[in-house]
Amino acid sequence: METRKDRRAAALFDLDGVVFDTEPQYTVFWGGMGRLYHPEVPHFEQKIKGQTLVQIFEKWFPGQEELQRAITAGLDAFERDMDYTYVPGVERFLQDLRQAGIRTAVVTSSNQEKMHNVYRKHPEFEGYFDRILTSEDFARSKPDPDCYLLGAEVFGLPVGRCVVFEDSFNGLKAGRAAGMKVVGLSTTNPAGTIADLCDVVIPDFGRFTVENMLEGLD
Numbered sequence: 224m225e226t227r228k229d230r231r232a233a234a235l236f237d238l239d240g241v242v243f244d245t246e247p248q249y250t251v252f253w254g255g256m257g258r259l260y261h262p263e264v265p266h267f268e269q270k271i272k273g274q275t276l277v278q279i280f281e282k283w284f285p286g287q288e289e290l291q292r293a294i295t296a297g298l299d300a301f302e303r304d305m306d307y308t309y310v311p312g313v314e315r316f317l318q319d320l321r322q323a324g325i326r327t328a329v330v331t332s333s334n335q336e337k338m339h340n341v342y343r344k345h346p347e348f349e350g351y352f353d354r355i356l357t358s359e360d361f362a363r364s365k366p367d368p369d370c371y372l373l374g375a376e377v378f379g380l381p382v383g384r385c386v387v388f389e390d391s392f393n394g395l396k397a398g399r400a401a402g403m404k405v406v407g408l409s410t411t412n413p414a415g416t417i418a419d420l421c422d423v424v425i426p427d428f429g430r431f432t433v434e435n436m437l438e439g440l441d
Contacts, residue, residue, distance in 0.1 A: 230323050230433075232384045232440060235374040235403070236352075238331035240390035243307045243341075246272075246411040252301050256294060260284070272391040272411070274365070275332045275358040302337050307344050310410060312428030317351040323433045326378045328354040330371055330387075332364045353378075366396035371403060383441025395420035404439060406431075 240246040250268045257267025261283060264270065271279050276298070280291050320327050329352050331338075338357060341348055349355065354377055361370045375385045387398030390411040398405040399420055407414075407421030414424045422439065425431050 230325055230437065231380070232386065232437060233326040233328065233374065233378045233380050234320055234386050234388065234436060235328050235330045235371055235398075236388045237390060237394045238329055238333055238341075240310075240411040241388050241408055242310060242313055242329065244310050244410060245305060245307060246390065248301075248305050252298065260290070272393060274393065276334065277358070278332075278364055299336060302340050305340070307341055310408070310427050312431065314351070316428040316431060316433075319433050320436075321351075325433065325436075326354075326380070327352045328356055328374050328377065330356045330374050332358050332370075334358045365391070365393040366400065368397050368401035371397055371401035375401070375403070381441065386436050386440070390417075392417070392420070404436075406436070 236242055238245075239249060249272075253268035253271055257264060261267050267283075271283070274282075276295065280287075280294075284291055284294070317327060335357055338355065354374075356370060356373060356377070358364060361373055363369045371385070371387055372382070375382050378385075382402040385401075385403045387394075387401065387403045387405045388408065389395045389398055389405060390408040392412065395405055395407055395417055405421045405423075407417045407424045409417065409424055409426050414426075418424055423435070
């Protein structure tokens, strides 16, 4: 049985597909961009998941400043009107973590502009987390582990006491590379396709508990 001392831990959450069920909406947006500008790349929308906008531009639209500005404007408008619906059970789980004294952070490739849209639609959101780390806070994004290592650093915890919640391949790889326990959500990809990158796969937070999260931590 876990003791109170054993609860010195941190839960690090990706945003899209983990806290909010937004990935289907982004699939529509980036799928359209792929068909329009990179029709030679199948499943373009899957290849860019977990990457910052800067990374997407550097790899897929290098030097095309006018096009980058147009895509950014389109994305900003799209995100302002998005439906930010919580993944089932996540609000209850976040409240349970707070009651258990476990630190929580969002670790997302999204930028501050996007987060302002979230705060506007969900004023309660910031109160669920101790820290919110965005693309402006780290130089290298997922699958590089830097963002999750920063999550451990801000709480002064070893990686063995941190748990990553992710849905995308890049995010899952980042959590693995950081040496943390990884809980994969099958909200974006089928459970069978992400199982090898996770310690646990769950469909949502409906039956997932604090005790489940703490199992197997160093």
